[in-house]
Amino acid sequence: MKITRLTTYHAAPRWLFLKVETDEGVTGWGEPVIEGKARSVEAAVHELSQYVVGQDPARINDLWQTLYRGGFYRGGAILMSAIAGIDQALWDIKGKALGVPVYQLLGGLVRDRMKTYRWVGGDRPADIVAQMQAHQALGYDTFKLNGTEEMRLIDSPRAVDAAVAKIAGIRAALGDTVDFGIDFHGRVGVPMARTLLRELEPYRPLFVEEPVLAEHYEHYARLADTTSIPLAAGERMYSRFEFKHVLAQGGLAMLQPDLSHAGGITECLKIAAMAEAHDVALAPHCPLGPVALAACLQVDLVSHNAVLQEQSIGIHYNQGADLLDYLINKEDFACVDGYIAALPKPGLGVEIDEERLIHANRTPPDWANPLWRHADGSVAEW
Numbered sequence: 408m409k410i411t412r413l414t415t416y417h418a419a420p421r422w423l424f425l426k427v428e429t430d431e432g433v434t435g436w437g438e439p440v441i442e443g444k445a446r447s448v449e450a451a452v453h454e455l456s457q458y459v460v461g462q463d464p465a466r467i468n469d470l471w472q473t474l475y476r477g478g479f480y481r482g483g484a485i486l487m488s489a490i491a492g493i494d495q496a497l498w499d500i501k502g503k504a505l506g507v508p509v510y511q512l513l514g515g516l517v518r519d520r521m522k523t524y525r526w527v528g529g530d531r532p533a534d535i536v537a538q539m540q541a542h543q544a545l546g547y548d549t550f551k552l553n554g555t556e557e558m559r560l561i562d563s564p565r566a567v568d569a570a571v572a573k574i575a576g577i578r579a580a581l582g583d584t585v586d587f588g589i590d591f592h593g594r595v596g597v598p599m600a601r602t603l604l605r606e607l608e609p610y611r612p613l614f615v616e617e618p619v620l621a622e623h624y625e626h627y628a629r630l631a632d633t634t635s636i637p638l639a640a641g642e643r644m645y646s647r648f649e650f651k652h653v654l655a656q657g658g659l660a661m662l663q664p665d666l667s668h669a670g671g672i673t674e675c676l677k678i679a680a681m682a683e684a685h686d687v688a689l690a691p692h693c694p695l696g697p698v699a700l701a702a703c704l705q706v707d708l709v710s711h712n713a714v715l716q717e718q719s720i721g722i723h724y725n726q727g728a729d730l731l732d733y734l735i736n737k738e739d740f741a742c743v744d745g746y747i748a749a750l751p752k753p754g755l756g757v758e759i760d761e762e763r764l765i766h767a768n769r770t771p772p773d774w775a776n777p778l779w780r781h782a783d784g785s786v787a788e789w
């Protein structure tokens with residue numbers, strides 16, 4: 408079998424799909440994207456296609472190494488996302504060619520179904536309790552929300568109190584009937600992270616995500632020493648070569664690599680194993696589309712330390728399309744009591760509605776995250 412062609416489709420809300428075709432008619436799908444940089448990743452995919460077209464898709468390990476090492480310069484959000492999407496499509500092809508789900512090729516299931524959580528509250532957390540209650544009625548009991556809005560490096564107790572009041576409101580209204588993680592989203596610097604972690608501890612969040620930006624990872628261990636809240640990060644780390652420094656420094660209880668950003672299934676399996684060796688949990692980042700989620704589930708289903716899976720149904724970014732819109736086999740992604748069962752179809756387990764993608768690609772989305780500024784006019788982290 409030889410790879411013949413790579414085709415990309417832009418689709419609302421902010422996604423990029425990749426179709427990899429072969430001369431034997433087996434087709435694989437990937438989702439190579441950085442939110443807000445879909446065109447940059449698309450260009451990288453097509454630039455990398457010179458290493459892929461004409462090659463045997465079964466040699467995933469060799470193709471991955473070629474894509475990573477062959478161009479001398481490596482790593483980073485754009486290149487590793489391009490590799491991720493190609494890698495996902497190669498696993499999809501292999502599974503379909505052999506007639507088995509990818510998790511069978513990875514040694515088989517360690518669990519029957521995977522626990523997921525839902526986003527509530529949006530960019531500027533609001534209506535949290537009402538949204539949690541609505542989702543509870545659908546069987547969800549685990550959530551994630553943004554912890555703060557703009558936060559200055561040193562900020563007022565009023566900003567801290569406002570953030571804490573929202574979390575306190577959840578426990579006051581819903582008691583222990585819900586679990587939730589709090590995403591600091593890189594908005595909080597080291598000084599305020601110390602304060603917020605202390606103030607939030609009584610409300611027992613499952614985890615705090617990106618307590619500080621990944622580039623300040625050396626602070627994770629120091630912050631972890633001040634709190635019993637498990638700390639999580641990883642969506643802005645792109646390979647095992649970045650995660651090794653983070654694991655060596657310590658402090659994180661949970662790694663959140665993104666299967667569409669960190670080199671795909673091939674790389675994230677290795678990151679998962681590195682985490683397991685440090686007694687660190689896995690919770691792949693996935694505010695993206697169905698191919699990305701399917702790739703995450705393949706890794707979750709074979710990784711003993713996978714504890715939670717993010718998914719984007721109803722997420723505040725999903726304007727114009729939602730998670731299952733481009734899928735034919737929507738029923739395979741049914742969330743029952745917050746769990747998604749092992750996907751039954753060969754390959755990644757997605758049947759893509761290509762006609763709908765072709766239609767979507769005619770009006771490509773132009774999503775970009777908001778640019779926030781502090782009251783003094785300086786750029787704020789979003």
Ligand SMILES: [Mg+2]
Nearest residue numbers: 590592616642
């Ligand atoms: Mg996050």
